[in-house]
Amino acid sequence: MVSVIGSLDFGFVCDLELGIWNLLNMRVHNSDIEAILGAVADLLEIKGDNPFRVRAYRNAVRTIQGLSQSVADLVRQGQDLSELPGLGKDLAGKIREIVETGTLPLLAEMQSEMSAGLTDLLKVPGLGPKRVAALHRELGITTVAELARAAEEGRVHDIEGFGKKTEQRILEETAKLQQRGAQRLGLVVAEQIAEPLAAYLRQVPGVQEVVVAGSYRRQKETVGDLDILAVCRKDNPIMERFIGYEDVRQVVSQGETRSTVLLRSGFQVDLRVVPEVSYGAALMYFTGSKEHNIAIRKIGQAKKLKINEYGAFRGEKRVAGRTEEEVYAKLGLPFIEPELREDRGEIEAARKGRLPRQVQEQGREIDHTNKGLKGFTVLKATELDILEDGSLDLPDEVLRELDLTVCSVHYKFNLSLKQQTDRILKAMENPHFRILAHPTGRLIGAREPYPVDMEEIMKAAQRNGCILEVNAHPERLDLNDIHCKMAKDLGVKVVLSTDAHRLNDFDYMRFGIGQARRGWLEPDDVINTRNLKDLRKLLKR
């Protein structure tokens, strides 16, 4: 903190020398700019202006929220703001104006034309721009207090599109709003609510997964509500159990796939139920952030893919959705950690293989766990992307700490045979490369293998002491039987693995064994058959 203040002081001295008095006196903060542009967006929306113009203002707010530098400093340094994403010539000019004068004439104009308080009305849950506009037009309401009074006096339900229920809800919500503002919980309190509820839901028979998604999973500093995702069949009684939870005070809405309740504390919890094939897509969807999801869907659109909570679809056909990794991979992206999903540059970083490294912590936990285990050892391993240029997506200093690396191609399937083969060969030269996972990338009936010279790859594996996976997932079976035989003939060891993303998936092992047997493999060819000591030897290069 001290150093930040120090640098500002230093900035002041420079400004004085340059004589830029107006900038000195204002010191417009990013939050000031966000507030002004946000208010413009709200008022434009209430006014019924072009929704895409509204969105442009909101996007600008987000862009500024994601900046680590002060916009005022950027302006001072002469940076062209229109180079920032979502800012064109017009908005860049308006932002410059705010920095230089502290105000925006457009906002002042609209506030005098409509009323500044209208933006507060949007904070009432259930009221959007259309209803706020109607309340203003029909009853001249401009503040939350006026709205509360109108609802009390029963004047709201006469407006077209409003009814008794809406009026009642307005009454409740305005009371809450006036009482304490919008409630957000700290992570500790959120955890105390979320974990027992999730544990309760996991006990419902037939429920395969229960995950708390939303800002809780993103570990945002405060949590506005809880979004819980469950995987089970449609006829599962989980919804009944959910609304019957002892801490539920009110059921806000209830449907087959989604319900919302308020807990006694007033905290809102949503439960969404999805089928197993949609688990990954739904988890992404409900983890958010909304902005990240929008950016993801846009990428999908460009690739002719429709992304929703049920999967990634090409036309009517679901091409991904079971896991988050699968959906990201369809978009040509590696997995992005939930904590990064804010649309603040993480997608671009993922594209370039420059996501921050967050794996060392796990290694320390495994060390700690192993100390308490007898006759059982957890190995440290990770699945790595083979990037387009054949490098791996974690640095050597991280890989050095691992017992095992599982490397695979997850995007850019459409390279030529030579390019794809060279990519993998180059990756194998990395001394930390251990296992090549699902070596052809095929999904049976859904995606053809990418073109690759398997014989070259096996020879390189043999040379470099790398191991090839026989992925036992019934949608993959990769290596296939023919390739298993090729591995045996060339003296390449294989590993059978299930690609398990949940406990039940371990049952897939039998399919992998089936392929290995069809490929003439014997126990000695398969490293799963080794004891720990021999396995470690095999994993050394």
Add this chain to the structure above:
DNA sequence: GCCGTTTTCGGCCCGACTGTTTTCAGTCG
């Protein structure tokens, strides 16, 4: 108002649920 590996105009994310309607608009996430 922004934007472009189907580009300088014509698009702009998508579905569930509620309340108000009598087939859908509005809101939310």
